[in-house]
Amino acid sequence: MAGVLRAERVWVETFTGLQVTQFARLLKVVRERGGNGTLRGRPWSLPLAERVLMVAVYYRTNLTMRQLGPLFDVSSSTVCRGIQRLSPLLALEPVARPADAAERLWIVDGTLIPVRDRSVAASSHNYRFSANVQVIVDADTRLVIAAARPVPGTTADAHAWRTSGLSRHCEGVTVLGDGAYLNCGMAVPHRKRPGRALLPGEEDDNTAHRKVRARVEHVIGRMKNYKILRDCRQRGDGLHHAVQAVAHMHNLALAS
Numbered sequence: 001m002a003g004v005l006r007a008e009r010v011w012v013e014t015f016t017g018l019q020v021t022q023f024a025r026l027l028k029v030v031r032e033r034g035g036n037g038t039l040r041g042r043p044w045s046l047p048l049a050e051r052v053l054m055v056a057v058y059y060r061t062n063l064t065m066r067q068l069g070p071l072f073d074v075s076s077s078t079v080c081r082g083i084q085r086l087s088p089l090l091a092l093e094p095v096a097r098p099a100d101a102a103e104r105l106w107i108v109d110g111t112l113i114p115v116r117d118r119s120v121a122a123s124s125h126n127y128r129f130s131a132n133v134q135v136i137v138d139a140d141t142r143l144v145i146a147a148a149r150p151v152p153g154t155t156a157d158a159h160a161w162r163t164s165g166l167s168r169h170c171e172g173v174t175v176l177g178d179g180a181y182l183n184c185g186m187a188v189p190h191r192k193r194p195g196r197a198l199l200p201g202e203e204d205d206n207t208a209h210r211k212v213r214a215r216v217e218h219v220i221g222r223m224k225n226y227k228i229l230r231d232c233r234q235r236g237d238g239l240h241h242a243v244q245a246v247a248h249m250h251n252l253a254l255a256s
Contacts, residue, residue: 016056017225022252026090027052029248033089044082045074051082055090058083059246062227087238090245094146094169101172105139107216108166108177108186110157111224113150115232115239124153132160133243135223136169137216139176142254144219144247145169150239158184176213223250 012023030052044051054072057063058079065076065083072079098104112130115121121129130153136145148164157180161167167185177186189209190202198206224230226246232239 012053016053016060016249018056018249018253023053023056025252026056026249030086030089035086035089045078046072046082051086052090054079055083055086055245056249059226059228059242059249062231062233064233087241087245090248091241092144092147092244092248092251095143097169097171098173104173105212106145106170106173106175107137107139107213108134108161108175108181109137109213109216109220110134110160110180111220112153113229113232113239113243115150115234117232117235117239119235120150120152120239122152122154129153131239132157133239134160134164134166135216135220135247136166136175137219139212139215142215142219143251144223147243147247150243157181176209178213219250223247 009020012018012020016023018026027049031048035052036048046054050072054068057071058065058068063071065079068079069076110132112124112128113133114128115131116129118129121131124130124132131150132153132155133150134148134157136147137143138145146166146169148160148166151160151163157177161177161181161184175186177184177188179189179191181188182191187209189206190198192198223243223246226242226249228234228242229246232242234242
């Protein structure tokens with residue numbers, strides 16, 4: 001793998017969370033999506049492999065562009081252009097409806113991601129300006145199936161789900177959600193109602209439901225090892241591209 005990067009192997013594995021072979025797969029996807037194209041006819045000062053590494057390091061560490069520039073011996077403006085050009089090309093490809101959909105179990109949950117851009121965020125219950133991102137995870141493999149576009153953090157999970165368009169990926173698949181997803185066509189926990197306790201067996205059902213649904217929280221926690229999802233400074237579609245790229249890298253790290 002020495003030809004993939006001029007950088008040391010330890011750079012890839014330490015600063016991206018990916019092994020070199022996994023990074024090579026990411027690089028292949030970006031190249032196939034046109035990542036080698038020039039920007040308005042100007043040649044890039046870095047080869048594609050190092051530009052992809054730069055974007056992955058940015059998402060993993062959340063260093064500023066002024067801090068990343070010296071690491072790759074380029075200007076901060078070059079770092080900015082590289083991130084803007086390549087970040088959409090790192091995106092996760094949503095999984096098509098599986099042939100054995102009836103046997104699959106997927107889990108959905110929403111997570112709040114702090115973001116500086118007030119146009120995609122709102123002051124939410126984590127006391128920060130955040131965006132709500134809906135994530136679907138396969139219960140068996142822990143792979144991310146799809147992630148929705150961010151909506152303001154004050155948006156209820158059920159509403160965020162209905163407007164996300166993700167439900168079309170779930171036709172025929174059993175989907176688990178928590179109590180926030182009532183009437184969304186998912187398997188949700190039994191609810192206690194005023195004056196009525198849970199029926200025999202319902203508490204056991206809820207316990208089993210919580211144990212399985214916890215897997216999506218573990219996946220989201222792993223995704224947030226990429227510090228861009230702890231404080232996103234990007235504007236516009238920057239958070240959306242970051243979530244999609246992080247989901248892609250998470251899947252590469254897990255599936256290999």
